Amino acid sequence: MSILSVQDIGIAFGGVRAVDNVSFSAETGQVFSIIGPNGAGKTTLFNLVSGVYQPKSGQVRLDGEAVTALEPNRLAERGLSRTFQNLQVFFRMTARENVMVGRHLKESRGLLAHLLALPSTLRQNRESAEIADTLLSRVGLADYADTLASSMPYGALKRLEIARALAAEPKVLLLDEPAAGCNPVETEEIEKLIRTIADDGVAVVLVEHDMKLVMRSSDRVLVLDQGRVLAEGKGAEIRSNPKVIEAYLGTHGTREANLALN
């Protein structure tokens, strides 16, 4: 059974079916990518799966449990985490604190202990800070630990969001364009990172425009067009699918995809 399975999910905005009867499932230890032209509904699909939007139809199952339309924080409790295409960073907090927020559900939450700074709370703070530092090194941001997020460069913030999502120790991780706006070196680092996350036993669902990254790191690829599934399959099948080439990849994309796989 798949850790995440989405059945016939859909939503409409003012009569436009932004996502229309989309189904897919993601497996533990694999990278599942969702590609498609701008406006195809990729981010909307993420928002439906992660509880940010309420679907009009369809079902989401996480680890066998029906979790359709649950609040994002309830989904987080069940092991789903995500990053955002348009950065959703806590800009008034340091990089370390941003990642520590990701530990929220693992932390003890007794208010009285927090108000009085009981030893348990201080120990908790130290523990979360240590884990945050480890994760920051893992995404290559160790040097930024004490830097306010508002003064970090864009590419670093993308990786900061990944570290924050990992802090929750998710079973399913949705990454929304993690390499957007990153230079080739950063993109390569993110590619390696995605692979190690999956290898650690996380089901990674990736939305990304960088074809090289998608083709090299994905186990399976889903192509969305105008809210519907255009194709699904292994990378090699997708890049040679004439419908996909016409709707999305075009000649340039196909060349990139071929280069990546050869």
Next chain:
Amino acid sequence: MQALFSHRLAVPLVIAALVVALSFALPSSFYLRVAALVWISALAVIGLNLLMGYAGQVSLGHAGFFGLGAYAVAVLPAQFSLHPLLAALAGALVCGLIAFAVGRPILKLKGHYLAVATLGFGILIAMAISNESWLTGGPDGMPVSRMTLFGWRVRGAETWYWITGGLLVVGAWIAVNLVASPTGRALRALHDSEVAARVAGIDVARYKVRVFVISAVYASVAGSSLALVNGFVTPETANFLHSIELVTMVVVGGMGSILGSVAGAAILVVLPQLLTTFHEYEHMLLGLMMMVIMIVLRSGIVPSLAALFQRRRK
């Protein structure tokens, strides 16, 4: 040195040092009284700053809680001969419960809508206090009986200076504890991005109510202290202008700065006293100075000066 300043306890220690130092520097009981008023306001402002500066939720009705705290130590001892300390405790409890009940529906609102809803709440409390004259003495206010502790009558500017100063230090200590805790991180997170906070597992609605309750309790305790220091209460403690004054103290001192809360309270309590020498120009000058402060130090006194200081050192 840097580590010393960034330690969690640095701020309450600085405030404690300030309280002790000023007790030597202030020449007469009149000044000690003004200082006690600063400590009391600062306590309420720290609470409001947790709500506004850290969690990013505005309240234009906080004087309502302040007033309830003040009237608790006036009414409860008079009606039920409750000890003032227990009365203050009951006031804080009631404020916490009201904040809990009101907070859930109100805090779903954002920005201007939240501002207007809290404004309405504050006006409601102020109206109730001034209308129920059989209990509260109405617009004229009512006296507060002197507090006795172990047979000793608590009185005199110096005594109250130390009591209110002590309360402020404790309030600041609790506030810095909270800010540096998982709850504090959750509050700061939801201020910057509610959706990211929710994705991180934070129950945003619950945490907003939590901080609203905490800030209401701060306001209530400050209100009780003021009533006990003054020996009387008036409905003005609960009215709209006082709410605005508290918000102004938060913003002038610096949103998200505990030390700033003390600075903001000090400026708005002390300046009017200093400006009385200008008679009819008093309010004009006060307004003008506040405008200048906000234009020059736009993130508030303490955060702006801290940023300036850091830039200088680089």
